[in-house]
Amino acid sequence: MDRSLAGRRADSEDFKPAQNLYRQLSQRLIGQPEAVEAIVPYVQIYQAGLAPAGRPAGVFLLLGPTGTGKTKTVEALAEVLHGSEKAMLKIDCGEFQLEHEVAKLIGAPPGYLGHRETQPMLTQAKLNLASSERCSLSLVLFDEIEKAAPSLTRLLLGVLDKAILRLGDNTTVNFERSLIFLTSNLGSSAMLKELKPVFGFESAVPRNLEGVGGKLESIGVHAARRKFSPEFLNRIDRIITYRPLDQQALAEILDHHIEEFRRHVAARLGPRSFDVDVPEETRQVILQKGASLEYGARELKRTLHRHLVQPLAALISEGGIQPGACVRLRFDPERDCLALDACTTPAPVRQ
Numbered sequence: 099m100d101r102s103l104a105g106r107r108a109d110s111e112d113f114k115p116a117q118n119l120y121r122q123l124s125q126r127l128i129g130q131p132e133a134v135e136a137i138v139p140y141v142q143i144y145q146a147g148l149a150p151a152g153r154p155a156g157v158f159l160l161l162g163p164t165g166t167g168k169t170k171t172v173e174a175l176a177e178v179l180h181g182s183e184k185a186m187l188k189i190d191c192g193e194f195q196l197e198h199e200v201a202k203l204i205g206a207p208p209g210y211l212g213h214r215e216t217q218p219m220l221t222q223a224k225l226n227l228a229s230s231e232r233c234s235l236s237l238v239l240f241d242e243i244e245k246a247a248p249s250l251t252r253l254l255l256g257v258l259d260k261a262i263l264r265l266g267d268n269t270t271v272n273f274e275r276s277l278i279f280l281t282s283n284l285g286s287s288a289m290l291k292e293l294k295p296v297f298g299f300e301s302a303v304p305r306n307l308e309g310v311g312g313k314l315e316s317i318g319v320h321a322a323r324r325k326f327s328p329e330f331l332n333r334i335d336r337i338i339t340y341r342p343l344d345q346q347a348l349a350e351i352l353d354h355h356i357e358e359f360r361r362h363v364a365a366r367l368g369p370r371s372f373d374v375d376v377p378e379e380t381r382q383v384i385l386q387k388g389a390s391l392e393y394g395a396r397e398l399k400r401t402l403h404r405h406l407v408q409p410l411a412a413l414i415s416e417g418g419i420q421p422g423a424c425v426r427l428r429f430d431p432e433r434d435c436l437a438l439d440a441c442t443t444p445a446p447v448r449q
């Protein structure tokens with residue numbers, strides 16, 4: 099493949115998805131403006147043809163509490179750049195906790211047991227598949243990097259430094275056209291400890307988290323320094339600490355989930371589809387049940403599943419919903435639970 103600078107010129111198609119990149123990414127990644135602001139310039143530098151040769155186009159370490167959007171960041175960027183959240187090369191580092199498992203990434207050397215059977219996970223072909231006609235930049239995600247065996251971080255050193263990975267069969271993979279993301283929960287329990295006394299042990303989700311960013315960042319960077327060698331950290335372009343999501347961010351994420359579900363119903367059921375209405379009051383109840391400082395937005399989708407998708411499926415299978423009907427998820431204060439009402443009146447238009 100042409101790895102020369104000329105081969106890295108900005109092709110005109112590359113510019114299209116970059117337009118409004120800030121806006122598109124912020125619409126999908128809620129409440130993490132620092133992350134958006136840190137990442138977008140690296141995409142733009144790549145697309146302008148100005149990324150340095152002999153290095154990945156950008157290397158990011160994403161830190162912060164669970165369920166705040168670290169993995170979602172790469173999914174959102176994949177959707178914006180390539181049209182699908184799945185368009186990335188994702189390595190779940192939890193699968194490489196033992197030294198010998200790391201060999202699965204690069205394949206065994208010739209002559210070793212299993213050489214023919216092991217298909218390395220990190221090949222040039224797989225990396226190229228993570229790009230698209232729209233954009234030649236591949237997104238590579240090493241998810242939950244703190245779980246990986248130390249040999250994986252050693253392997254990564256060469257990738258982060260020279261954009262080159264040597265495989266077991268002695269061929270190389272070039273990462274110059276890649277953005278590499280490492281995510282980690284390192285320091286997140288210390289971050290929660292820092293937040294709890296401020297917001298109280300009982301507090302579910304604070305209304306406003308202004309002003310805690312700097313403190314959390316220093317906890318994150320400290321934890322990363324304890325875990326990784328200086329030479330490893332020096333090869334990272336940006337360390338980004340995600341903030342816990344406040345009520346407003348969680349409410350917005352819930353709105354997205356509900357919208358996505360309504361579209362899913364319409365697309366999947368076609369002529370049999372119906373509208374789903376979730377009034378504001380119900381959304382507040384779901385937020386109370388599904389959002390916490392510890393798990394961020396992680397529980398929201400599950401809560402929605404339990405209280406909306408499951409009862410809805412039961413109602414459909416009992417023949418309780420007419421095509422074109424409106425189904426409302428209502429909070430029943432007397433029984434202190436959520437209930438589904440199927441009616442034929444159309445749902446009010448939500449702003």
Ligand SMILES: Nc1ncnc2c1ncn2[C@@H]1O[C@H](COP(=O)(O)OP(=O)(O)O)[C@@H](O)[C@H]1O
Nearest residue numbers: 126127128164165166167168169170351395396
């Ligand atoms: N900032 C966010 N913006 C939009 N959705 C989010 C955000 N944070 C979490 N979510 C939702 O919660 C789920 C879990 O978040 P994830 O990014 O996997 O968390 P983590 O920070 O632990 O990697 C995502 O799939 C997404 O639906």
Ligand SMILES: [Mg+2]
Nearest residue numbers: 168169241281
């Ligand atoms: Mg994650």
